[in-house]
Amino acid sequence: TEAIREGFVPVKILVTGLQGGHSGLNIHEGRGNAIKLLNRLLWNLRKEVDFQLGEMDGGNKHNAIPRECDAIIFVASNQVETVREFAARYAEIYKEEYKFVEKDVRIEVSTDGFTAPSAAFTTGLRDKLLDMLYAMPHGVMAMSLAVPGLVETSTNLAVLKTQDDKISVLTSQRSSITSRLDEICEMVYAVGTLVDAEIRQGNGYPAWQPNPDSRVLQTAKAVHKELFGTEPEVKAIHAGLETGIIGAKFPGMDMISFGPTILGAHSPDERVHIPAVEKFWKFLTAMLATLAK
Known part of the structure; x- marks a missing residue:
């Protein structure tokens, strides 16, 4: 870190108003990533304004698309208005780019009402961070060739946190194909190495490929039709499921996954459709009775 330059004042920039959502189920909808949007603004701001980066924080879960991200920067007092105008310009850019999916996106700039850090990151570290975040992939990487309309592979730039003199970045990857x-x-690892980042990788969810010829699936379809009088709508989803973990430990096990209807997963709007819970329970007990015969 380095000392705050003489005559520089703190300014907080916040990207907010985004939907967020599940990093698997909603990743193909083109929703805005607050970390990406704020970073893009800062990456370009440095061309026009000399600023120090004090902190930058956004997102809070590895499996959720970031809804908000904020940064505290330090600029010369006579540059504050320039920052406001620059942010307003990008707010209009984002409103136009995301007008079909993020109607409430906005950028707020403030000079008070927050606690500024006592030091700033060096220019070198600031530039490495902004470059890395700009280059970091986010979103759909490939669509499934086996199931039309299904996302096969994606990555989520999920969390950005400042703690003392360090900045941590958390990303999450998904795919139905292990390779x-x-x-x-x-790819994400390689981006980190370009800026000499310390990188740690977890195990995550194992891949689980859809099997339309599953015998358990055929049984489930027959039970559903007998119980409710209609054919079930069978779907493959781009999300981490317990079946992936079980399948990795017991290769070849025939499995399906089902449950009550959940809406707005991993967002403040997450909710369950209550009538679907009873229907799910009836279906589950009927399935078990059939399989036990």
Whole structure:
């Protein structure tokens, strides 16, 4: 870190108003990533304004698309208005780019009402961070060739946190094909190495490929029709499921996944459709009774 330059004052920039959502189920909808949007603004701001970066924080879960991200920067007092105008310009850019999916996106700039850090990151570290975040992939990387309309591989730039003199970045990758999952993880790893980042990788969710010929699936379809009088709508989803973990430990096990209807997963709007819970329970007990015969 380095000392705050003489005559520089703190300014907080916040990207907010985004939907967020599940990093698997909603990743194909083109929703805005607050970390990406704020970073893009700062990456370009440094061309026009000399600023120090004090802190930058956004997102809070590895499996959620970031809804908000804020940064505290330090600029010369006569540059504050320039920052406001620059942010307003990008707010209009984002409103135009995301007008079909993020109607409430906005950028707020303030000079008070927050606690500014006592030091700033060096210019070198600031530039490495902004470059890395700009280059970091986010979103759909490949669509499934087996199931039309299904996302096969994606990555989520999920969390950005400042703690003392360090900045941590958390990303999350998904794929129904193990080799493609390895590829996107390697791609993210490579971006980190370009800026000499310390990188740690977890195990995550194993891939689980859809099997339309599953015998359990055929049984489930027959039970559903007998119980409710209609054919069930069978879907493959781009999300981490317990079946992936079980399948990795017991290769070849025939499995399906089902449950009550959940809306707005991993967002403040997350909710369950209550009538679907009773229907799910009836279906589950009927399935178990059939399989036990």
